[in-house]
Amino acid sequence: MPRFAARTLEALVTLWLLATLCFVLLRAAPGGPFDSEKAAPPEVEAALAATYRLDRPPLAQYGAWLGDVLRGDLGPSFQYPDYTVNELLAASLPITVTLGLAALALALLLGVPLGVLAALRAGRWSDRLLMFAAGLGLAVPKFVAAPLLILLFAVSLHWLPAGGWDGGWRGAVLPVLALALPNLAYCARLTRASLLEVLEADWVRAARGRGLGGARLLFVHLLRPALLPVVAWLSPALINVVSGSAVVEQVFGIPGVGRHFVQGALNRDYTLVLGVVLVVGAAIVVINVLVDALRGRMDPRLGGE
Structure with missing residues (x-):
């Protein structure tokens, strides 16, 4: 239990530092979310700044944003005024998760x-x-791979759509x-190298010497x-x-989290970028915990790490 509490605290501190660094970098970058509104009357610009708290000092903006996050509110989107960041992520996150899990499953299965x-x-x-x-x-x-796939399967063969999401x-x-593709390639190379190392172990030679071999040796003793x-x-x-979803979703025009991150960064949509960073950071923390737990079940020697 103390270990779990320590890891939880570490994860929360990591997310806080990540969000804080992103907040500082976004505010330090040149330009602003409403630079295209320069022709608007001063009172309109002032109203926009007041609505999105941009008229406050940076430290006050940070404190207000952090307070909203602690209440589960990621704030309004600057570039999509009819939507909150929570609504945008709720619509886009399932798409990114579906594509990502399917890609990883394909990489492992092949x-x-x-x-x-x-x-x-x-x-x-x-x-x-x-x-x-x-x-x-x-x-x-x-x-490079994404446009090549489009050229081959969509433009030349007309088998699949070139983009969009329905x-x-x-x-x-x-x-x-x-x-x-890159994960599949790395998985194949890693599996090969690992299995070759296991095949050279003394206990494998001893098992073969006792007549154990074939599929039973591979699936029961070597694969784990x-x-x-x-x-x-x-x-x-x-x-x-x-x-990678940021690149792939942008190329294929898919309204996922990665595309929102790219568009938000280009448009200085501070709240959207920060929301994506927090959600992705939390996902990475959870992934690391689950993978460590899986490794511990597969190899009890790692349980004491």
Whole structure:
């Protein structure tokens, strides 16, 4: 229990520092959320500033915003005056979560078997081909992979839509592929390296010497220790999916959290950017806790960390 309380306190302090740093950087950046309203009469500008508390000193703005956050209110959006940040995130977060979890599931469902196949055929042409493809997948960034997927499957083959979001599976295929490709490649390489290390262990040689082999040796004895590094990698993989959603959602025109973050930063929508930072930061904290718990169940030796 003391450990849980300490981790909870650490997570809250981390979120507070993250939000504070983001608040300071946003206010320090040149420009403001209503620079396009320069032609408006002075009284209109003053009314806008008063409505959004921009007429107060920065420290007073920070205190008022932090008080609202503690009450669960992320404030009004500057660029979407008919919506609050809570409403925007409530509509966009399920889209980002759906795409991210689908991308990670695809990376695991394909990456682990491909890594196992490469390890079992280490040094052969199939292993070299798989690792070359994995290296290529890691080398191509998402902002390059996404347009290439659009050119191939939407423009050339006309199989899938080039962008937009209607909640259907066809509109999700290309964004999920763009998000999944680098994680799939890394998962395959990590699984291969881990399984090769396990295969060299003395206890594996002893098991083979006693006649144990084939599928039973692989699925009952080898996969669990070989997948421990993959489980540890899940935390940065999920973070990579979250950060990559900003690029992918922008390219495909998907109204997710990542796109709101990019648009909010460009438009100096302070409350929207800060809301996204808090939600994503909280998600990362929860992800780290869950992954640590999963590692502890798979390897009891980690329970005392």
